[in-house]
Amino acid sequence: MATTSEPSEETIEQLQEDLNDYKEYVGQQQARMNQRIATLEEENERLTERIAELEAQIDPDPTSKEYDTMSRGERVRKLRETLIDEAQRRHSGKAQMTYNDVLLLFDNHPSDGYAYKLMKLAGEEDGFEYTDSNGKVIRVNAAAVKDETLFHAVNNPTTEEAV
The missing domain is CATH 1.10.10 (Arc Repressor Mutant, subunit A)
Known part of the structure; x- marks a missing residue:
């Protein structure tokens, strides 16, 4: 019968440390993504307002001539x-x-x-x-x-x- 050896306490501690490091990394990535989303939303709002301003300046009659x-x-x-x-x-x-x-x-x-x-x-x-x-x-x-x-x-x- 094959016996499975239990991982050593040192291995478990290393795995927990690796897991915590990975969680920290994921948290940092999520924070960067959230910041990027916020930046893109602000840019989208600014551009939407600018488009509305420009559309208001355009002559709505496509048959009119300059x-x-x-x-x-x-x-x-x-x-x-x-x-x-x-x-x-x-x-x-x-x-x-x-x-x-x-x-x-x-x-x-x-x-x-x-x-x-x-x-x-x-x-x-x-x-x-x-x-x-x-x-x-x-x-x-x-x-x-x-x-x-x-x-x-x-x-x-x-x-x-x-x-």
Whole structure:
């Protein structure tokens, strides 16, 4: 019969010491992982907030064009469409924009002279009027506008514009 020898007390003590060292090692690794998780969670929160900030700055209309890529005619048309849209929201059917309104419409891109040029050009269409009295403004009387495509563009936005 084979006899199994009992481990010596010295061996048991060594095994217990090894086990304690391993437990300490695992605890240190767990602490490092917890710290890394906390760091990643903070970074994730920071990046999520930054994405939200950037998304708020982006033009939500995918069909819109950057000011620099628009032709003068497209800029004049955008000005007229904006006036028509505003006029249709009012009981009077009339609207006007000042120089500052035009700058706001184009995110402060046009120079002073060019903004006034766009206003003058927009005023050349039936129903639109550029006036220099009491401040420079572009006005529209929707009832006098003969270009039906302006109303169509405002009243029937494309699928992308409606989104």
